[in-house]
Amino acid sequence: MAYTVEMFERAQQIIDERRRENEARSQRRREAFEKAEPEYTRCKSEMIASVSEVIKAIELSPEKARELIETQRRRNLQAQETIRSLLKKHGLPADHLETRYTCAKCGDTGVLDGRLCACQIEVLKGLAFAEAGKKSPLRFCRFDDFRLDYYDTAYVEEFRCSPRERMETILSFCRDYAAGFDTDSPSILMYGETGLGKTHLSLAIAGEVIGKGYHVLYNSAQNIFNELQRERFGRSGTDGQYEAMLLECDLLVIDDLGAEFSTQFTNAALYNIVNTRINQSLPTIISTNLDLKELEERYTRRISSRLIGEYAALFFFGSDVRQLKRDE
Template identity: 40%
Template structure:
């Protein structure tokens, strides 16, 4: 997939920082340990001297087994260094940098091909660029407050809204903790202002923190962006990203302007993700029958057939907060 320049720059920046950090901390450790234990510096010097010696011995045709002798000596030096470091409380055998990715040494390439770690960073950055991340940073499961939900039994539910929402929140928390890129899709349904967005953000944040590529967004701005790209006002491949990210969280379905373009986009994205077994979390205040009326059978049946429905209940939390702050 082609990524835009900003995404590539951000991913390369993170990769370079990983490499720099590994090298800086290895060099700092070398300085410190060699300062404390002069024998370590001698070993380093002897090891460095072995390289031209070895080249010379090979060029000279390995006279009298010189190559083996030098290799053996080098091995002993390595072992001595490891022993000194370990017995001085150090958790490593040498001063080589410890890269995050051992396959590519945090360069992003193995034998000229893009390494998986770099591919992963590109995907994460592309997701970040699309997501409303500032809200996500502030929101997690711990900050969901159950005391906003009524504690009296609701005859229709058979339990109190508080108890019901405790179950919903637990379900979403478990879903997030055990997230897999081929897991279930969730449909969070319920009236405006009862905590659906908070739940969406908490899921998005929790899954992001596990290193998956997550796109979170309200439907309207995402559609606006797709429109701008489709009609050439902006460059980008947001639709690919929305289809291929590990988790797509679409907040506020039903609040966007309903146009043939928005319907086509929603259908393409939801359908492609379902066909490829990729999970989507949708929040909406529409019932399935209202969805059918608004979007037609195609979209409504994709959602009713492919998503786990979670009914959110309660009073408008924003009004409760407003009342509390006034009173």
């Protein structure tokens, strides 16, 4: 399951609506209080006046300016103090006139210290779950739908087992992986010929891990790089958020690495993703039709050595089972 640009936009809209509603609510409370307590209006004018008086300090000597600023500061504080006692008199809480944001940390902007705030990530998760419940491939790729009987039982000398036996081992590894998933789980490299169930199994893991409440991003390598490129060159309006998600989600699944149009940009982006997530001990699942030698040729040793050295490698072999599925 990927966070699409549409989801980012929708999440931002939801947060913006929240902020507007919360601000409108506090505005209504202030208006009601103004009606109930005319003294409040006077205090507000006092506060505004004190601020505009301070501007005059520019034209004064330093000493006179200090004096003016101090007087206006006291005038402002006095007005605030009066408002507090007025609220008390009416039996209202001290923050009655202030905006109560759903997320006090970011004031319902969705951004905190230049990154996505936890509240926005929550909204995104909700959207991703809703989307996953629709026509997502996740729904159709469960472990229970994985058919071992498509795989040949003939022994293959080179790998010292049959494709069926290999798939039994891989399937049970993936089931255990999903069942016991936490953010310390290892990364996985699924490699081998096309049509052997790599996507099915990585989606099944993603679906189960999402079901546990983890924050999972799933997408093809091609889509991930396209999205990053759009973001990098300012065409997506997501302002680095997608990249942050790729680097920080609990589980990242990159499907079909090697099918993308590879450039210096995509190679650098891949290295950054792989490296950053390894350094933060966050698991990634990569599936690819390339073999280990092709991975090295295509992505340089810098990347391939990290994939081969740090990922649990699952090698798929056999003949393409997709035709068998279609023939049913």
